Amino acid sequence: MADEQQSAEPRFGYESVDARTLASLRWQVGSRLKRANAGHLSSAGLKFGTREALGPHALLLFFVSDAPNEPGGRLIHTASRLFRDSRDAYHLPTLLDDLTVTARGHIAAAGPQWHPLYTSRSMINGKDVHLPAEARYLGVGVSTLDTDQGLWSDIAPSLHETLAAGIFGASQQISGRCYARLVDGTAMQVDRDAYPALGDNGIRCTRPVDIDHYDSYRRYADLTSRGDHDHQQMWQRLTALHELLTAHLNPGRDV
Numbered sequence: 001m002a003d004e005q006q007s008a009e010p011r012f013g014y015e016s017v018d019a020r021t022l023a024s025l026r027w028q029v030g031s032r033l034k035r036a037n038a039g040h041l042s043s044a045g046l047k048f049g050t051r052e053a054l055g056p057h058a059l060l061l062f063f064v065s066d067a068p069n070e071p072g073g074r075l076i077h078t079a080s081r082l083f084r085d086s087r088d089a090y091h092l093p094t095l096l097d098d099l100t101v102t103a104r105g106h107i108a109a110a111g112p113q114w115h116p117l118y119t120s121r122s123m124i125n126g127k128d129v130h131l132p133a134e135a136r137y138l139g140v141g142v143s144t145l146d147t148d149q150g151l152w153s154d155i156a157p158s159l160h161e162t163l164a165a166g167i168f169g170a171s172q173q174i175s176g177r178c179y180a181r182l183v184d185g186t187a188m189q190v191d192r193d194a195y196p197a198l199g200d201n202g203i204r205c206t207r208p209v210d211i212d213h214y215d216s217y218r219r220y221a222d223l224t225s226r227g228d229h230d231h232q233q234m235w236q237r238l239t240a241l242h243e244l245l246t247a248h249l250n251p252g253r254d255v
Contacts, residue, residue, distance in 0.1 A: 013254030014184040021072035023211045028076050030203040033190040037143040037176035048156055055089030056152035058082050060141040065132040079117050080126035096237035107248055137249035140242045141180035149175050181242035183253040187224050
């Protein structure tokens with residue numbers, strides 16, 4: 001009997017959290033991703049054609065802390081990194097691989113003290129994020145301006161030339177996409193569609209984001225195996241980075 005009780009205990013922290021709270025967290029991450037992609041586009045549009053031009057991809061790190069007055073009693077904190085426009089920043093799987101190698105090197109050099117938001121070995125360059133002491137790593141995401149509409153490197157010049165208001169004025173006509181992995185095993189794709197279909201929130205997730213429509217996520221169970229070779233490579237590299245950060249920052253996968 002003791003063995004049966006022991007085997008029934010949660011293996012990871014998130015397994016003891018109720019399903020509605022987990023769904024709420026996923027929904028919040030999806031919303032954050034969409035807003036981050038819009039901000040990414042605005043920044044890229046403003047800096048297009050300058051010496052500070054941005055590449056098509058950005059990194060996002062998510063942390064969660066206890067907050068009784070927030071939905072599900074949790075507050076999500078988001079940190080970001082934008083990349084300068086260069087050949088090294090064009091290919092997303094390679095960029096993610098480079099980030100993983102860099103993070104692994106930082107962990108080897110600094111040990112348990114290394115944190116991706118702090119010190120000279122920080123992985124971010126966006127606005128400062130001050131985490132509560134109890135904040136836990138929740139997941140990693142990427143924002144990209146390369147979508148089904150085309151590559152950012154192809155779209156940006158043509159829009160800049162043909163529209164009087166430039167790319168910034170055309171932001172509502174340009175779509176974006178994000179991908180994320182979370183500590184509860186979730187894989188998520190979020191499309192910020194310039195012309196979304198009625199009722200489509202753009203969130204494609206391997207686990208439910210709405211507990212009242214629990215079956216809606218099942219169609220995306222194979223999300224990480226869809227697409228061409230580069231797309232699947234992206235998921236593999238994003239997962240590798242996520243697993244490295246999880247093992248270092250939140251091995252218990254607490255939310």
